[in-house]
Amino acid sequence: MTRRSIIRGTGHYLPERVVENSWFEDKLDTTDEWIRTRTGIERRHFAAEGEATSDLAIHAAKAALADAGIAAEDLDGIVLATSTPDFTFPAVATMVQAGLGITRGFAYDVQAVCAGFVFALANADAMIRGGMAERVLVIGAETFSRIMDWSDRGTCVLFGDGAGAVVLEAAEGKGDNSDRGILASDLNSDGRYRDLLYVDGGVSTTGTAGHLRMQGNLVFRHAVEKLAQTAHRALDKAGLEQDQVEWLVPHQANMRIITATAQKMGLPIERVVxxxxxxxxxxxxxxxxxxxxxxxxxxxxxxxxxxxxxxGGGLSWGSVVLRW
Incomplete structure (x- = not known):
């Protein structure tokens, strides 16, 4: 028998404020049509004043726990992915832990920008497979509206705020790719490409949060190539072929990247979330x-x-293959 990590429950939370593309039209040289055509984005959610990343994460965590049908105290730990923490420290995960009323176990953050949840999921899976935990709450939560340069139409129209969570639970499998749960993961980083996507502030440099900067065309080229490669590597590790994939759940960067990646994987858009x-x-x-x-x-x-x-920034990229 092989120890696996299965998804027991999922949950998400979006701030109440919905920002349509038209909101940008009197602030930037842009239009709703320009944004839709180039990105596929029609609207996004922005956190309210005083609403922090931890607040979004707690809402998503409660929804995932309810979906899983387990109590917060049954968790052994929390792994949270974010690039927009409430504070330099402590970790947002510890604030979620407190918000859920948990007083035991571990709680820490993972920072791999847009790839953060994949890294956090692989990390939590390794802990479960290694016997360090039975149930881990894995969260991705962001308030990117707080690091936008509102004069830069190439970036500020792209991002929104929100949180999602899954409850991972240990289960026994046969040890082959017919098992439920996480079957394989593939993680990568290459710091040579830092300047393609970064934030121009930080504790030990400017002492400020800074603003997001991106070379969009270059990021697009790397994304399409690297996303298809990492997906195929993870499938190879799992002993699966791409025609055995029912669903692709990609990072929702923009429709052009998602469509190009799906094509490279031979998947029709109808099988992409x-x-x-x-x-x-x-x-x-x-x-x-x-x-x-x-x-x-x-x-x-x-x-x-x-x-x-x-x-995401780093550049950091990766994939996870799982059976629902």
Missing amino acids: LTVADHGNTSAASIPLALSVAASEGRFKAGDVIVTEAI
Whole structure:
């Protein structure tokens, strides 16, 4: 028998404020049509004044726990992916821990920008498979609206705020790719490409939060190539072929990247979970948000093979293959 990590429950949260593309038209040299055509984004959510990343994460965590049918005190730990923490320290995960009334176990953050949830999921899976935990709450939560340069139309129209969460639970499998749960992961980083996507502030440099900067065309080229490669590597590790994949749940960066990646994987767009139109790019929150939305709509059935993949600043990218 082999110890596996299965998804027991999912949940998500979006701030109440919905920002349509038209909101930018009197602030920037842009239009709703320009944004839709180039990104596929129609609207996004922005956190309210005083609403922090931890607040979004707590809402998503409670929804995932309710979906899983377990109490917060039954968790052994929390792994949270974010690039927009409430404070330099402590970790947002510890604030979620306190918000859920948990006084035991571990809670820490993972920072791999838009790829953060994939890294956090692989990390939590390793802890479960290694016997360090039975149940781990894995969260992606972001308030990217707080690091936008509102004069830069190439970035500020892309991002939104939100949070998504999954409850991972240990289960016994046969040890082959017919098992439920996480079957394989593939993680990568290459710091030579830091200047393609970064924030121009930080504690030990400017002493400020800074603003997001991106070379969009270059990021696009790297994304399409690297996302397809990492998905295929994870499938190879799992002993699966791409025609065995029922669903692709990609990082919701923009429709052009998602479509190009799906084509490279030989997947029709009907088998790709899409939330980018309504959420924009929510960075580390985008995959768990999409998973939760699709699960709540009943789109996944038991036994479905699902591939998740993401790329973000670093550059950091990776994928996870799981069976629902």
